Amino acid sequence: MFLKLILSFFLLATTACSLFETRSEVPRKEVKDWNPNKNTESSSPRKRLALLPFLDKKSSHPTEFKESARRALMLDLNRTGEIIAMSADEFNLDLSKKTADGTYDMKELVKQTRDSGVAAFLTGQIVDVRVESKAGQIGIVRKLKTGIEVDVLVKVSSIRGGKDIFNTVKTVRLEDENVRVAERVDTDRFIKANPDLIKTMIKDAFLEFTKQIIASLDRITWEGRIAAVQGDRIFLNVGRISGLQVGDLLKVSEAGDDIYDPDSGIHIGKSPGRLKGTLEVISYFGTDGSIAVVHSGAGFKENDKVEIY
Numbered sequence: 197m198f199l200k201l202i203l204s205f206f207l208l209a210t211t212a213c214s215l216f217e218t219r220s221e222v223p224r225k226e227v228k229d230w231n232p233n234k235n236t237e238s239s240s241p242r243k244r245l246a247l248l249p250f251l252d253k254k255s256s257h258p259t260e261f262k263e264s265a266r267r268a269l270m271l272d273l274n275r276t277g278e279i280i281a282m283s284a285d286e287f288n289l290d291l292s293k294k295t296a297d298g299t300y301d302m303k304e305l306v307k308q309t310r311d312s313g314v315a316a317f318l319t320g321q322i323v324d325v326r327v328e329s330k331a332g333q334i335g336i337v338r339k340l341k342t343g344i345e346v347d348v349l350v351k352v353s354s355i356r357g358g359k360d361i362f363n364t365v366k367t368v369r370l371e372d373e374n375v376r377v378a379e380r381v382d383t384d385r386f387i388k389a390n391p392d393l394i395k396t397m398i399k400d401a402f403l404e405f406t407k408q409i410i411a412s413l414d415r416i417t418w419e420g421r422i423a424a425v426q427g428d429r430i431f432l433n434v435g436r437i438s439g440l441q442v443g444d445l446l447k448v449s450e451a452g453d454d455i456y457d458p459d460s461g462i463h464i465g466k467s468p469g470r471l472k473g474t475l476e477v478i479s480y481f482g483t484d485g486s487i488a489v490v491h492s493g494a495g496f497k498e499n500d501k502v503e504i505y
Contacts, residue, residue: 240418240439240504241418241420241434241438241439241440241504242277242278242279242280242418242437242438242439243279243280243315243316243413243416243418244279244280244282244313244314244315244438245273245279245280245281245282245314245315245316245317245318245352245409245413246282246283246284246286246287246309246314246316246317246318247266247269247270247281247282247283247284247317247318247320248284248291248300248305248317248318248319248320249262249263249266249284249285249291250262250263250265250266250319250320250321250322251298251299251300251319251320251321251322252321252322253298253321253322253323253324254322254324256384257322257325257387257394257398258391258395260395261322261394261395261398262320262322262398264395264398264399265320265322265348265395265398265399265401265402266283266320266402268399268402268403269281269320269399269402269403269405269406270282270283272403272406273406273409273410276406276410278410279410279413280437280438280484281318282314284317287308287309287312287314289305289308289309290304290308291305299319299321299351300317300319302317302353302358303358305317305358306355306357306358309355310355312355312433313420313421313433313434313438314355315354315355315413315416315418315419316352316353316354316355316361316413316416317352317353317355318350318351318352318353318409319349319350319351319352319353320348320349320350320402321348321349321350321351322346322347322348322398323347323348323349323365324345324346324347325344325345325346325347325383325387325394325398326343326344326345326346326347326383327342327343327344327345327382327383327386327387328342328343328345329341329342329343341371341372342371342372343369343370343371344369344370344371344372344386344393344394344397345367345368345369346367346368346369346394346397346398346401347365347366347367347401348365348366348368348398348401348402349363349364349365349366350362350363350364350366350402350405350408350409351363351364352409352412352413354415354416356416361412361413361415361416362408362409362412364405364408366401366404366405367401368397368400368401368404370397417503418503418504419501419502419503420432420433420434420438420440420446420501420502420503421433421434421499421500421501421502422448422496422497422498422499422500422502423485423498424498425496425497425498428489428490429487429488429489430475430487430488430489430490430496431481431485431486431487431488432446432475432477432485432486432487432488432502433484433485434484434485434486434502435480435481435482435483435484435485435486436480436484436486437483437484438484440477440486441477442477442478442479442480443476443477444476444477444504444505445474445475445476445477445491445504445505446474446475446476446477446488446502446503446504446505447471447473447474447502447503447504447505448471448472448473448474448475448493448496448500448501448502449468449469449470449471449472449500449501449503450469450470450472450500450501451469451499451500451501452467452468452469452501453467455467469500469501471493472493472494472495472496472500473490473491473492473493473494473495473496474490474491474492474493474505475488475489475490475491475496475502476488476489476490476491
């Protein structure tokens with residue numbers, strides 16, 4: 197009996213030590229950095245999308261609602277690694293000209309950025325915010341089922357002609373059940389009382405567009421421009437961030453002539469320019485530029501168009 201007690205004590209002590217040693221391990225935390233602009237060797241050139249300041253159809257919501265949504269969408273688009281989303285603020289655009297429906301005049305913006313390397317503009321707009329409730333009343337207290345709906349619009353317009361390649365409105369709805377003293381639901385008062393909730397809903401509504409925005413840009417051919425020619429070195433306005441790799445071959449053609457619709461006067465695009473030859477990328481410069489040398493052909497000059505060979 198005494199021997200059994202000793203053995204039992206020994207086993208218990210061993211188990212306790214084992215448990216103590218396991219629990220004494222220090223938790224390990226791992227932190228990794230990632231770069232949204234990093235490209236792999238196999239990545240293809242990425243198109244540049246400029247996000248214009250978001251609009252508010254009713255002009256009744258705080259500016260922070262729009263800017264928070266634009267920043268979030270720009271970050272989400274860049275995280276995909278498939279395009280370069282950038283703020284249109286970088287181009288010092290004159291955004292004062294608007295169309296009859298209050299949106300940006302794409303014809304004017306295309307003129308200002310035609311040779312910037314941007315493939316398309318993105319316009320975001322808060323269309324409407326609605327709050328409604330359905331109540332089951334018991335005396336003066338009602339059980340409310342409050343529904344909040346947010347309508348947002350995203351439009352992607354190609355620089356070539358200013359034509360829309362994507363134009364869609366999404367509605368996001370949130371329902372909440374609670375008990376409260378009977379009161380009339382007023383949308384404006386609700387928004388003022390719950391600004392963080394509405395701001396988050398608007399932001400999340402715009403984030404629902406990410407995949408469709410990426411897909412819409414497949415309709416546009418990637419291209420860059422010759423920024424300068426200095427001796428045997430040719431500087432391009434696209435580089436590492438855009439996805440070009442050292443050794444890539446690019447075909448070069450003249451920019452072509454601007455073609456306008458004879459009835460509306462809207463810029464349709466440029467006529468195909470004469471093929472001049474090819475360039476080979478040899479290095480990078482600046483934030484997103486590259487340096488190339490002549491691979492074949494001659495007569496290259498500033499503003500000539502470059503495309504993947």
